[in-house]
Amino acid sequence: MSKLFDRFKYNGLFIKMFIIMVVSIIAVSVTTTWTTINVSERVFTETFSITNTKVINQINNNLDTFNYSIALATNKLAQSGTAREFMTEADGSSLANFRSFYAMGDVMKRINSGLDAYGIDITVAGINGRIFASSGQSPLAMTHDELMQHPLTLRSLESPRRILYQHINSKHGVPLLVATRPLSDRTTDKVYGMIFFTMTEKEFAGFYNTYTSEGNEVAVISGNGTIVSSGRKEWIGTDGRELLAYVKSMEEAGKPYMNVAIQNREHIVLSRYLSSLDYYIVNLIDKKTAIGQLTDMPSIIISVGVIVGVALIIVFLISRRLTRSLTRLVKQISTISKYEFHHKVSVGGSYETRELGLAFNGMLEELQDYVAKLVQTEKQRRNAELEALQGQINPHFLYNTLASVKFMVQHGDRERAAETINALISLLQNMIGNVSETITLSQELVNMKNYVLINHVRYGERIKMNYFIAPDCLGCHLPKLIIQPFIENAFFHGFNAKAEGHIYFMASKEADALICEVVDNGDGFDMKTDQGAENLKSSGKRQLFTGIGVRNVHERVQLLYGESYGVEINSHPGEGTRVKIRLPIIKE
Amino acid sequence: MKKMMALLLASMMLLAACSSGNSGKTDGNGGTTGGDKGNEATKVTVWAWDANFNVKAMNLAKEAYAKDHSDVNVEIVENAQNDIVQRLNTGLSSGTTKGLPNIVLIEDYRAQSFMQAYPDAFYPITKNFKASDFAEYKLGPTSVNGENYGLPFDSGVAGVYVRTDYLEQAGYKVEDLQDITWNDYIEIGKKVKETTGKDWISLDPNDMGIIRMMIQSAGSWYLTADGKSADLAGNVALKEAFEVYKNMMDANIVKIHSDWSQYVANYNNGSVASVPTGNWFTASITAAEDQKGKWAIVPFPKLAGNAKSVHASNLGGSSWYVLNVDGKEKAAEFLGATFGSNVDLYQKLITDVGAIGTYKPAAEGEAYKAPNEFFGGQNIVSDFSKWTAEIPNVNYGMHTYAVEDIIVVEMQNYLNGKSIDQVLTDAQKQADAQIK
Structure with a gap:
């Protein structure tokens, strides 16, 4: 969880950038696609309406030609004496009837030739009870009486001078279109027969079938609002008044086309009124189907998806590349500030991050320089302090020593007094010189011996001092007065309980270090309790030889030679104390 | 960097999967086509005119056949006779059999003209039925050079x-x-x-x-x-x-x-x-x-x-013909098993459709012997079949x-x-x- 959070923290920039890019790419592609589809839909609708207006005109022309053929046939029949005779004469002998029918057959053949192409049947029915069907089997399938009393005829008789286009279902349920016209005597207006031009709806659909396709349907609506013919079989004979109302309102508004929802589907509607037939040709374009063909949704989605996907991959790679170096830089900087002050950041990536890395490294370097200088100064200051302390000779020491010498002189022990004075002089001489100078171990040995001598003079010789020095160490240099404070300490604190004892000084080389040890077999102390340490530290009220104490030695050694050198103290109560001083081997 | 590689790899694998998926599909199709023929229903299309007679009769045959042959799907399309003649002529004369049915009903008077004009368009079905079981006069119009192309249907006796x-x-x-x-x-x-x-x-x-x-x-x-x-x-x-x-x-x-x-x-x-x-x-x-x-x-x-x-x-009458298109064997089998040999089917044709066939063994069936009350109890079907056998065989020609x-x-x-x-x-x- 926290790992995830860390990752998010470091990649925050990348993630933000990427999300913004993703959102914008998707937004742009969706908007573009949507707009394109919209525009193409509009263009498509316009184009469709233009071409379909032409189609409707074509259908209109076809139907006009058809209507003209019907009118022509009607006129021919009306003018034919044979036909009139056929329809009016009374039945004669079989032979006479046969001739009459045959003659009528000839007339019908002639007339029908103009209508052959339409697959139409012409049936004439005379008032004399005769019927003649040009095809031999009229789709109407009605006897003379049925025909004459049929609403088709009755309606037609109401307007005897007109060709009336009507529609019925045949006895077998086949939708039919019938053009009817009464035949009447010109002078008396007496009707002597009826003509029925019958064609099945299927054949009538041939007028527009070739122009339709799925989603692009034609419906022919009669003036009273019934759908007479349509490519959609289920519409035939149904109520089309709603559609007719749309069409009429469209005509009034003078619009070339109209968008209408029919059966819950968006349709583009075009229409044309055929006054000769009293039919409306209505062209219905199902938007979804028609435009669905135009815009193949799945393939659009796939191609847009692929493009978006590729764009995202590219964006991912590029932004990743851009932010990666930055992220790495940030990661390094944050760990550096926590753990690795001396490390530098690796410089790489884009120009900006490279510069940033360089600047950071520069700053870090300067900071390190500064800190180093600060440490150096501090060291020097401390060194100077210690040196100053080292340079001071405790006046008590001098006083006590000189007082001891005075007693020796008074007692006449001149020999010893002179020896003591010599030792003091030698000691002071050594002190007064440059404190920071190093001296050889052999010189230091002399100093130690002088100091011990003075101490013996002052306090008696109950504490013995022994020296064990490896000969190859004698030439080694070491700072002045490094050993003395420990001997002093052993003298003054090591033997409070015990009355007498020994102090040993040992020097030897160990690898590349000079090891000096001051060991006593005095009281010792418990390292765990503070008492002994207290003794080590609080040397203030003691009569120290110089201002420098045991504690300062360690500090000074480390300041001079580094951390691998210094002082180590071991002590056990009743067994004595062992002080080990590690120094570098310095040979001039 | 690792993530990016993973992404690249993933997208490459996706593309590879897409392409291999396609090829796999086509392979699969290729492999199963053979099997499909066995399992999937073969479609046999029939063209006929007159919904109340020929189409109805064909529907009875379809039902009778479907009982034992679920693998054959018979589709009957009703067209006016003139349309059928026209479409056959246009289709066959153009040499493409596309859009033509497997089985078509042709009036006996016209049969020879089709078979003579388009000799290879029809599939001989001599093996699929026993010609001698049918009325003699029907065999002339339905065969050419001793090969039967049409299966006799209704008698025009x-x-x-x-x-x-x-x-x-x-x-x-x-x-x-x-x-x-x-x-x-x-x-x-x-x-x-x-x-x-x-x-x-x-x-x-x-x-x-x-x-x-x-x-x-x-x-x-x-x-x-x-x-x-x-x-x-x-x-x-x-x-x-x-x-x-x-x-x-x-x-x-x-x-x-x-x-x-x-x-x-x-x-x-x-x-x-x-x-x-x-x-x-x-x-x-x-x-x-x-x-x-x-x-x-x-x-x-x-x-x-x-x-x-x-x-x-005889007056009128027609027969079923198998066109030489894919599925002709199945179509011929179908005709052979129904109109070619099914006595029960012929009884149904009498009772349900009123169609008298020209299949002689069918005359033994009960429907053929049943008296018709409308005709005063006359055994009209039996009479008609008797006359059918006597019809002189003529060549209706072209x-x-x-x-x-x-x-x-x-x-x-x-x-x-x-x-x-x-x-x-x-x-x-x-x-x-x-x-x-």
């Missing part, structure tokens, strides 16, 4: 439907009409007209079906035995048929019609007393239920002057309808007083000119 009540009024019984010539037929008609005032027969000047029936009863046709040239001048049967036709007109016993509905109405309203026609007219006669028991069917009259003439003839048109015109001339020999000679000339 003809008889004479007569009004028994009118006959009785004129002093005749049905028994008197069992063995008559056309001359006798006219005499009886005259008597009926005299006593009842009803016409004896209804004819259409533009349809010479009655002439065709007469000449076939004498084993003659408009065309020579090879079916290729017209046989009009010197055709004694045709000459006599013309004379009979004229005699009927002269006897003034003929009602004229030009429309099928009017034709049927003439009988249904009782204004005409007899109909010499094919057995399929039964349904039209029985439509007038008020005339139940007033009708009988008698054998077709003979031509008096022709020794070969028998009491049997030009029946072309000659018919000439005959119609020449008949008019004959009735108008032209001599019969001249009429037939003229007709022969025109026919020779037209069909050569």
